[in-house]
Amino acid sequence: MYSELQAAELLRRAEIVPTPQRVEITCLLMGQRAHMSAEELYRLVNSGGRRVSKATVYNTLGLMSKKGIIREVIADPARVFYDPNTQPHHHFFDVTTGKLQDIDADMVQVSGLPPLPEGATLDGVEVIVRYKSAKAE
Amino acid sequence: MYSELQAAELLRRAEIVPTPQRVEITCLLMGQRAHMSAEELYRLVNSGGRRVSKATVYNTLGLMSKKGIIREVIADPARVFYDPNTQPHHHFFDVTTGKLQDIDADMVQVSGLPPLPEGATLDGVEVIVRYKSAKAE
DNA sequence: CTTAATGCAAAGGCTTTGCAGAGAC
DNA sequence: GTCTCTGCAAAGCCTTTGCATTAAG
Numbered sequence: 001m002y003s004e005l006q007a008a009e010l011l012r013r014a015e016i017v018p019t020p021q022r023v024e025i026t027c028l029l030m031g032q033r034a035h036m037s038a039e040e041l042y043r044l045v046n047s048g049g050r051r052v053s054k055a056t057v058y059n060t061l062g063l064m065s066k067k068g069i070i071r072e073v074i075a076d077p078a079r080v081f082y083d084p085n086t087q088p089h090h091h092f093f094d095v096t097t098g099k100l101q102d103i104d105a106d107m108v109q110v111s112g113l114p115p116l117p118e119g120a121t122l123d124g125v126e127v128i129v130r131y132k133s134a135k136a137e
Numbered sequence: 138m139y140s141e142l143q144a145a146e147l148l149r150r151a152e153i154v155p156t157p158q159r160v161e162i163t164c165l166l167m168g169q170r171a172h173m174s175a176e177e178l179y180r181l182v183n184s185g186g187r188r189v190s191k192a193t194v195y196n197t198l199g200l201m202s203k204k205g206i207i208r209e210v211i212a213d214p215a216r217v218f219y220d221p222n223t224q225p226h227h228h229f230f231d232v233t234t235g236k237l238q239d240i241d242a243d244m245v246q247v248s249g250l251p252p253l254p255e256g257a258t259l260d261g262v263e264v265i266v267r268y269k270s271a272k273a274e
Numbered sequence: 275c276t277t278a279a280t281g282c283a284a285a286g287g288c289t290t291t292g293c294a295g296a297g298a299c
Numbered sequence: 300g301t302c303t304c305t306g307c308a309a310a311g312c313c314t315t316t317g318c319a320t321t322a323a324g
Contacts, residue, residue, distance in 0.1 A: 017278080017279080017323095019278095019279065019280085019322090021279085021280070022279090037313085038313080038314075039312080039313060039314090051281090052280085052281090053280065053281040053282065054281085054282085054313095054314085054315095055280070055281065055282075055283095055315085055316085056279080056280055056281070058313095058314065058315075059279085059280085072214075074211060074212060074213070074214050075211060076211070077209075077211050077216075077217045077288090077289090078289090078312075078313075079214075079312085079313065079314095080214045080313085080314090092253075094254075094257075095260055103250070103251060107249040107250070107251060108247065108248070108249045108250055109246065109247070109248045109249050110245065110246070110247050110264060111245070111246045111248075112244040112245045112246050113240070113244070113245055113264075113266060114240060114244060116229075116266075116268050117231075117268075117270065118271070119270065119271035120231075120268040120269060120270050120271065121268060121269045122266070122267075122268050123232055123267035123268050123269055124266075124267045125264065125265070125266050125267070126264070126265045126267065127247060127250075127262065127263070127264050128262070128263045128265070129250060129253075129259070129261075129262050130259075130260035130261045130262070130263065131253050131254075131257040131258060131259050131260050132257060132258045132260055133254065133256065133257050134255070134256035134257065154298095154303080154304080156297095156303095156304065156305080158304085158305070159304090174288080175288075175289075176287080176288060176289090188306090189305085189306090190305065190306040190307065191288095191289085191290095191306085191307085192290085192291085192305070192306060192307075192308095193304080193305055193306070195288095195289065195290075196304085196305085214313090214314090215287070215288070215314090216287085216288060216289095217288085217289090
């Protein structure tokens with residue numbers, strides 16, 4: 001579990017004013033092992049008594065990802081996942097269930113990437129292993 | 138350029154009835170070096186005199202990707218790209234312009250991936266190198 | 275008082291769906 | 300006539316935007 005104090009501290013360090021809503025969102029996101037989409041998080045926050053608007057959820061996630069304390073993962077065409085793990089690492093994506101899972105970067109080697117175009121800034125290298133799980137077709 | 142005859146042949150081999158609309162879509166997609174989204178393709182098809190509905194474009198792309206003659210690439214949260222290149226390969230994604238570009242698989246080595254969960258079927262390994270290009274912020 | 279954060283609802287893209295009409299055999 | 304494909308429009312989902320309200324210093 002992730003305490004409100006930890007969350008507030010994290011936000012403060014990222015120069016984000018730790019309002020109650022932001023702290024709440026941060027707690028839930030950080031406390032979760034699975035990755036969540038904004039929509040899921042929005043529902044989760046609001047199921048827990050607290051009332052936070054959609055705009056604020058999207059806003060907060062956008063802010064946090066701009067400040068680098070969480071990371072956007074684009075694996076599912078239907079939504080963006082937010083990943084509390086900012087260490088370099090990669091992902092398993094279960095196409096059947098829509099679940100996203102971490103793969104430690106230590107284990108995976110990517111080599112031979114061509115250089116970026118002139119003047120470009122690297123934004124990240126993401127490896128996504130997509131698979132279908134047993135159940136459904 | 139990609140001829141209608143080639144397109145029809147490709148579709149037929151994939152057991153897709155080569156209707157005029159599907160042939161048209163296939164021609165445009167295959168003839169293009171850049172990757173396109175369904176929406177772009179829809180606009181492109183309809184700018185060329187021919188009238189094809191949105192439903193048909195989405196339908197055709199879905200069919201083709203299910204049959205394995207094109208490939209979906211998920212790199213941009215806002216849309217799915219369709220890639221006529223079905224050889225294993227990877228992608229550069231220019232965050233600034235939204236352009237997607239191929240990276241030959243030959244050059245890139247990915248090693249050390251952990252095994253899939255029990256009973257899972259690999260659906261693909263995708264490496265996406267995201268970068269910001271010179272211009273905009 | 276001034277500035278920033280929040281909430282609401284509406285708008286916006288991309289994609290999917292339902293169903294009627296057209297076409298092929 | 301039957302089966303499939305097509306087209307249109309409406310609906311859906313996630314996300315963004317605009318603007319009035321509220322909170323903070």
